Amino acid sequence: MEIAKRPLSRRTALVLTLVGAGAAGGAAVLAGTLPHGTGRPPAPGPAASSGPPAAPGAPGIGDPLMPLAGNGGYAVRRYTLDFDWRAPRTPFEAGATISASATQALSRFDLDFAGNTLHRVTVDGAPAAARRDGDELVVTPARPIPRGRPFTVHVAYTADPTQGRHRDDAIQDYGWVPTPDGTLVCAQPDGARMVFPADDHPSLRAPVTFHITTPAGLSAVANGRLVGTDRRPDGRVRWTYDSEQPIAAQLVQLAIGRFTFADSSGPRGLPVRDVVPDALVTDTEEYRSLTPHHLEWLERRLGPYPFRRYGVLVGDTDLPVALETQSLSVLPRDDLLGDRVDAERNLVHELTHHWTGDSVAIRRWSDLWLSEGHARFYERLYSDEHGGADLESVMRAAYEQHDQWRHDEGAPAEPTGDTLFKVMRYDGSALVLFALREKVGEETFDRIERAWVTEYRGRAAGTRDFVRLASRVAGEDLGPFLTPWLHGPRTPPMPGHPDWRPDPVEE
Numbered sequence: 001m002e003i004a005k006r007p008l009s010r011r012t013a014l015v016l017t018l019v020g021a022g023a024a025g026g027a028a029v030l031a032g033t034l035p036h037g038t039g040r041p042p043a044p045g046p047a048a049s050s051g052p053p054a055a056p057g058a059p060g061i062g063d064p065l066m067p068l069a070g071n072g073g074y075a076v077r078r079y080t081l082d083f084d085w086r087a088p089r090t091p092f093e094a095g096a097t098i099s100a101s102a103t104q105a106l107s108r109f110d111l112d113f114a115g116n117t118l119h120r121v122t123v124d125g126a127p128a129a130a131r132r133d134g135d136e137l138v139v140t141p142a143r144p145i146p147r148g149r150p151f152t153v154h155v156a157y158t159a160d161p162t163q164g165r166h167r168d169d170a171i172q173d174y175g176w177v178p179t180p181d182g183t184l185v186c187a188q189p190d191g192a193r194m195v196f197p198a199d200d201h202p203s204l205r206a207p208v209t210f211h212i213t214t215p216a217g218l219s220a221v222a223n224g225r226l227v228g229t230d231r232r233p234d235g236r237v238r239w240t241y242d243s244e245q246p247i248a249a250q251l252v253q254l255a256i257g258r259f260t261f262a263d264s265s266g267p268r269g270l271p272v273r274d275v276v277p278d279a280l281v282t283d284t285e286e287y288r289s290l291t292p293h294h295l296e297w298l299e300r301r302l303g304p305y306p307f308r309r310y311g312v313l314v315g316d317t318d319l320p321v322a323l324e325t326q327s328l329s330v331l332p333r334d335d336l337l338g339d340r341v342d343a344e345r346n347l348v349h350e351l352t353h354h355w356t357g358d359s360v361a362i363r364r365w366s367d368l369w370l371s372e373g374h375a376r377f378y379e380r381l382y383s384d385e386h387g388g389a390d391l392e393s394v395m396r397a398a399y400e401q402h403d404q405w406r407h408d409e410g411a412p413a414e415p416t417g418d419t420l421f422k423v424m425r426y427d428g429s430a431l432v433l434f435a436l437r438e439k440v441g442e443e444t445f446d447r448i449e450r451a452w453v454t455e456y457r458g459r460a461a462g463t464r465d466f467v468r469l470a471s472r473v474a475g476e477d478l479g480p481f482l483t484p485w486l487h488g489p490r491t492p493p494m495p496g497h498p499d500w501r502p503d504p505v506e507e
Contacts, residue, residue, distance in 0.1 A: 373429025
């Protein structure tokens with residue numbers, strides 16, 4: 001995001017379906033997948049029900065910053081979402097189906113699901129008990145679910161496209177984001193649960209199928225590939241998209257509006273499709289057309305783009321936030337209507353996230369520096385080479401403020417829940433990467449970076465993983481160097497710049 005200016009020996013199956021009551025096109029489907037272990041699920045029967053008695057799945061995966069994010073007892077295999085969109089700021093019928101693998105015998109399980117009006121829940125066609133507990137939807141099936149046995153959960157709800165939340169950091173307002181003629185979604189960090197029931201943690205990913213029905217004259221877009229459209233007798237249109245690759249809930253995008261689809265291509269014929277409000281096509285074309293060049297520039301440093309397509313969704317909103325929603329970054333209109341240097345910084349920032357943040361997911365929220373710090377670093381490096389501020393001068397300014405940021409917001413890898421998206425995770429974390437480059441030299445740094453996004457492609461990784469990989473590639477133990485940069489209370493000396501000094505900390 002850019003600021004404005006569980007190992008297992010077996011796999012078992014769980015399917016959760018949320019059905020939109022009265023939704024056009026019938027059952028809404030939500031499904032998602034995470035690989036836990038490599039063995040095949042055992043066949044139903046006595047062997048599948050052996051082992052410990054059924055117990056509740058944990059309401060979270062234990063992330064210290066967001067303890068209730070994600071859920072225990074299962075791993076999602078696929079989400080299929082069904083939305084019967086009607087009009088801006090108007091509730092509509094929705095549903096979802098979640099296919100998952102149970103990782104224990106379950107007496108009950110949770111979904112991250114906030115707000116919205118819940119209609120009904122069934123498990124394997126039988127009514128199930130469901131209750132709210134904050135952002136948790138606690139589902140108790142009529143019978144316990146043995147480890148190793150597939151099951152299906154159906155839930156019907158009414159979605160509320162006015163539902164949002166606020167954070168006092170770079171995120172600001174998030175969740176459903178209204179536009180003049182529709183909506184878009186900003187789900188980072190925990191807003192997906194306002195849109196659909198989810199296993200909502202950045203380390204947990206699954207492919208998603210979207211079915212979005214819109215009135216005539218409006219278009220729908222979501223992550224991945226447009227599979228097809230189906231025009232109904234009443235003129236409404238059902239749009240089907242497939243994310244193609246697993247995706248974290250916070251990176252899900254769906255938007256409705258009067259859109260123009262602008263197609264081009266990137267390196268090796270990579271499909272590039274921008275989605276632009278009709279009135280903004282011409283005014284945003286100049287900067288949007290730079291995406292193929294940005295892709296080429298980043299591929300020279302980080303290797304091949306890790307997804308099957310890319311594009312920019314121009315948000316007709318006043319929000320000062322851009323977001324790396326997977327394969328379709330959101331850029332607010334003002335980011336593309338002003339200065340070219342600033343526009344390119346934001347475009348490169350969100351594109352960089354597709355290597356670091358989207359493809360290489362963070363293991364815990366305290367690892368966010370790896371995502372935002374990389375995006376800021378390459379944004380600044382690109383800008384330095386294309387008419388923007390000199391990288392070294394920008395890094396020196398960040399160095400001078402680093403002790404203050406440590407005091408106010410925690411060290412780069414030591415955020416709190418409230419300071420997660422503060423400037424330390426952006427400029428302060430880019431400074432760590434700059435310091436590493438000064439320590440090992442540009443050539444070794446570049447090899448570290450390419451190894452990072454290659455070895456952990458499609459996986460979640462954390463701070464310790466990065467330190468180990470960097471040490472291996474550099475041929476020296478970088479732990480003693482990186483640990484104080486990432487965790488210490490004071491900013492270490494900058495290699496090669498003995499004259500740099502942090503400013504005094506003000507209480």
